[in-house]
Amino acid sequence: MANDLPALDRFDTAILRELAADGRIAHAELARRVGLTKSPVQARVKRLEQAGYIAGYRALLNPIRMGLAHVAFVEVRLSDTREAALQGFNRAVRGVPEIEECHMIAGGFDYLLKVRTGDISDYRRVMAERISTLPHVASTSTYVAMETVKEVGLG
Missing domain, CATH: 1.10.10.10 (Winged helix-like DNA-binding domain superfamily/Winged helix DNA-binding domain)
Known part of the structure; x- marks a missing residue:
C-alpha cells in the first residue's frame, strides 16, 4: 500500500x-x-x-495542568501469547484511560505501557485494580519517570 x-x-x-x-x-x-x-x-x-499522511487534528492537553504529573512505564509479561490472548489483551488495554500508550515489544517482555496518573497512590490503585487484572497478565515491572526531558507535542 x-x-x-x-x-x-x-x-x-x-x-x-x-x-x-x-x-x-x-x-x-x-x-x-x-x-x-x-x-x-x-x-x-x-x-x-x-492520502492518510495527515491522520487528523486535535488539541494537545497539558497533563501537568490537568493533575496528571505521575508517569510510569510498565513492562508486562503475558501468561499466553497466542493470537487470541494477544487480541484479548489489546482490546482490554484500550479501555483503561490511564494507559496513554501500549506497545507490543520484541524482547524479554511482551508489552510496554505508558501510564499517567495524579500521583504514586493513584498509580498503585490503577496497577492493582486495572492493569494487573487485564487478560493474561502474568507479571509486571514498573519504572517511574523522574523527569520528562522530551515529549512529542509538549516540548
Missing part, C-alpha cells in the same frame, strides 16, 4: 512539518512559511489528508 501513496516533495514535507508544529495554522501563513501561494497549499493539504 505504501507504494500507492503519492510521493512527497519538499513542499509536502515542509507542509507536514509546519502542521505537526501547529495544526491550527492558517493556510495563508502556512503558504508563506513553505514558499507557495494559498491555493496550492490548500490543495496539497487536502491531498495529504486524503
